[in-house]
Amino acid sequence: MRGAVLVLVAVLVCTVVVCRPASAFIDGLLPNGNFEYGPKATEMKGTVVTGKYAIPRWEISGYVEYIKSGQKQGDMLLVVPEGAFAVRLGNEASIKQRLKVVKGMYYSITFSAARTCAQEERLNISVAPDWGVLPMQTLYSSNGWDSYAWAFQAEYGEVEILIHNPGVEEDPACGPLIDSVAIRALYPPRATNRNLLKNGDFEEGPYIFPNTSWGVLIPPNIEDDHSPLPGWMVESLKAVKYIDSGHFSVPQGTRAIELVAGKESAIAQVARTIPGKTYILSFAVGDASNSCEGSMVVEAFAGRDTIKVPYESKGKGGFKRAILRFVAASTRTRIMFYSTFYTMRSDDFSSLCGPVLDDVRLLSLRKP
Ligand SMILES: *[C@@H]1O[C@H](CO)[C@@H](O)[C@H](O)[C@H]1NC(C)=O
Numbered sequence: 170m171r172g173a174v175l176v177l178v179a180v181l182v183c184t185v186v187v188c189r190p191a192s193a194f195i196d197g198l199l200p201n202g203n204f205e206y207g208p209k210a211t212e213m214k215g216t217v218v219t220g221k222y223a224i225p226r227w228e229i230s231g232y233v234e235y236i237k238s239g240q241k242q243g244d245m246l247l248v249v250p251e252g253a254f255a256v257r258l259g260n261e262a263s264i265k266q267r268l269k270v271v272k273g274m275y276y277s278i279t280f281s282a283a284r285t286c287a288q289e290e291r292l293n294i295s296v297a298p299d300w301g302v303l304p305m306q307t308l309y310s311s312n313g314w315d316s317y318a319w320a321f322q323a324e325y326g327e328v329e330i331l332i333h334n335p336g337v338e339e340d341p342a343c344g345p346l347i348d349s350v351a352i353r354a355l356y357p358p359r360a361t362n363r364n365l366l367k368n369g370d371f372e373e374g375p376y377i378f379p380n381t382s383w384g385v386l387i388p389p390n391i392e393d394d395h396s397p398l399p400g401w402m403v404e405s406l407k408a409v410k411y412i413d414s415g416h417f418s419v420p421q422g423t424r425a426i427e428l429v430a431g432k433e434s435a436i437a438q439v440a441r442t443i444p445g446k447t448y449i450l451s452f453a454v455g456d457a458s459n460s461c462e463g464s465m466v467v468e469a470f471a472g473r474d475t476i477k478v479p480y481e482s483k484g485k486g487g488f489k490r491a492i493l494r495f496v497a498a499s500t501r502t503r504i505m506f507y508s509t510f511y512t513m514r515s516d517d518f519s520s521l522c523g524p525v526l527d528d529v530r531l532l533s534l535r536k537p
Pocket residue numbers: 293294295300301302331333335
C-alpha cells in the first residue's frame with residue numbers, strides 16, 4: 170500500500186516538475202483517428218456518408234465515403250494501413266475534429282493518405298489561422314499509402330483540425346483516402362554550445378505510426394517556425410522522409426532523414442556564426458537498410474562552402490561520417506543538404522529512396 174502511494178507521488182512529481190510540460194493530449198491517434206468507428210447503416214447511402222456527424226468524433230462536409238479495407242474500385246483493391254476502415258474525400262469534401270490543446274504550444278499532425286484515381290491530388294490541412302496544401306502527386310511508397318506531417322502553433326486552447334480536398338475532378342468519387350490521423354506535441358530544441366544547430370540529430374519531429382513501415386513525409390515549402398521537424402526547413406519542390414529506427418537503419422538515436430527526392434528536396438537551417446571564425450560541420454551519411462542501393466552522394470553547404478560526400482549503398486544499412494570545415498563569412502550561415510542523385514529501391518522500382526542524413530553538428534573551432 171505504502172509502495173503504491175509512493176509510486177503515485179512519484180508520478181505526480183514527474184508530471185509537474187521533471188518531465189515534459191503536461192499536454193492536453195497524449196501523443197498518438199486522435200479519438201477515432203483511424204476511423205474504426207463508423208456511421209450507422211441509416212447514415213450511409215452505399216459507401217457515401219450522409220450524416221454530418223455520422224462518423225464518431227468527426228464532422229464531415231461534402232462527398233465523404235466510408236471505405237472498408239478490401240473494397241474494390243474498378244480493378245483496384247483498396248487497402249487500409251491501420252485497422253479495417255478509412256475515409257475518402259471527394260471533390261471539396263472535408264473532415265474535421267475539435268481538440269483540446271495547450272495554447273501557444275507547437276503540434277505536429279501526422280496522417281496517412283493514398284491517391285486513388287486523380288493524378289494530381291492535394292490536401293489542404295488547416296488549424297485556423299494556419300493552413301498548408303500538401304501535394305500528393307509523387308509516390309514515395311509502393312503500396313500507395315504515404316504518411317504526411319504538418320505542424321501548427323495553437324492560438325487557442327481548443328482547435329479544429331480540418332482536412333479538405335480542394336480537388337475538382339470529373340468523377341466526384343475520385344479523391345484521396347485518409348486514415349490514421351495522429352498528433353504530437355513538439356518541443357523545439359535550442360542551439361547549445363555543443364551544437365550550434367537545433368535538432369541536429371532529428372530526434373524531435375512528427376509522430377511516426379508504430380505500425381507503418383514507410384516513415385513520414387515532411388512536405389516541401391515548410392518554414393522553420395512551423396516545421397514538423399523543429400529547427401529545419403524543407404526547401405524546393407519535394408518532400409524529405411522522416412524515418413525511425415523501428416523500421417529503418419538509423420545512424421544515431423532513433424530518428425533520421427532520408428533524402429528521397431534528389432536535388433529537388435533540400436533540408437536547411439540557418440545558424441548564427443561569427444564572421445572570420447572557423448567552424449566544423451560534421452554529419453553522418455548512410456542508407457536506411459531499405460533496398461536503396463547504388464552510388465549515392467550527399468552535398469552539404471555551409472554558406473558558400475560545399476562538400477560532396479559519396480556513399481556506396483548496398484541497401485543493408487550502414488553509414489560514414491563527414492566533415493566540412495569553413496570560415497564563416499557572415500553572422501548567419503545557411504547549412505543545407507541534398508542528394509545529388511535520384512535513387513529507386515531495388516525491390517520496388519516505383520519507390521523513391523535516397524541517402525540517410527543524421528547527427529548533424531556545427532561547432533566553432535577554438536584555434537583556427
Ligand atoms: C486551405 O484551407 C483554409 C481553411 O479552410 C483556407 O483558409 C485556405 O484558403 C485554404 N487554402 C487553399 C489554397 O485552398
